[in-house]
């Protein structure tokens with residue numbers, strides 16, 4: 631029987647390469663079960679190579695044995711390097727991005743912007759960079775915890791420098807600003823900052839209730855923030871709480887697929903991809919292909935919001 635199979639531009643695999651982060655955002659949910667006790671996979675070049683190859687052959691749009699294939703078509707695969715803070719990998723980040731690129735992935739980096747040198751070094755391999763900017767005010771960033779151990783935050787000028795440098799190295803790079811709206815910044819106006827940064831996209835997310843409820847805001851405060859910045863509507867992707875429960879393909883620092891539970895619910899992990907292969911491991915997380923396809927997010931321009 632024939633049925634309509636939705637087609638998306640690209641399938642996005644979020645690889646959370648590392649757990650640690652040098653910032654301490656109060657709303658951060660980057661905490662991986664058992665992760666601190668074991669060596670992270672990125673440290674081993676051979677294992678990293680095997681993981682990337684395994685992921686690419688499984689998610690290759692041409693792979694005829696993909697269980698997702700009859701429910702969803704995609705034209706390309708993007709590996710999104712996330713964390714924790716991926717720039718803590720230093721030079722390995724450039725190597726991993728380059729390796730992924732040569733396998734056929736599009737590559738993106740999600741970063742807090744605290745290590746400009748590492749970002750710039752990797753820029754030639756990146757198709758997209760997502761930089762977190764919640765506020766141009768140092769005080770607000772301190773309230774959020776979006777600061778390093780010595781209390782330094784990423785200022786508007788710092789973010790400007792990063793964007794200018796990566797664009798000069800890689801003029802086609804898609805620059806995305808990621809903003810989490812919490813009680814600390816909900817009343818602020820980021821228009822000047824966004825005008826200066828000229829991102830290709832601006833993702834605005836409402837803070838999720840995680841460990842502490844201190845930064846939580848209600849629907850009205852979130853809507854007011856979005857509304858205050860409506861002149862940037864053409865750049866915006868909005869993620870309210872409910873939307874953030876949608877699934878992506880996610881891989882943890884130890885090369886396991888995992889599914890995000892909602893709110894305070896636990897994560898579900900597969901067995902290691904390097905031990906049983908991507909196909910069997912993908913079956914472990916009970917991500918029903920049809921459900922996955924239905925939940926796969928699309929932004930207004932038809933590309934995948936991520």
Ligand code: SF4
Pocket residue numbers: 651652653654655657658659660713714715742762776
């Ligand atoms: S910068 Fe990102 S990973 Fe680091 S604490 Fe903040 S939200 Fe978490």
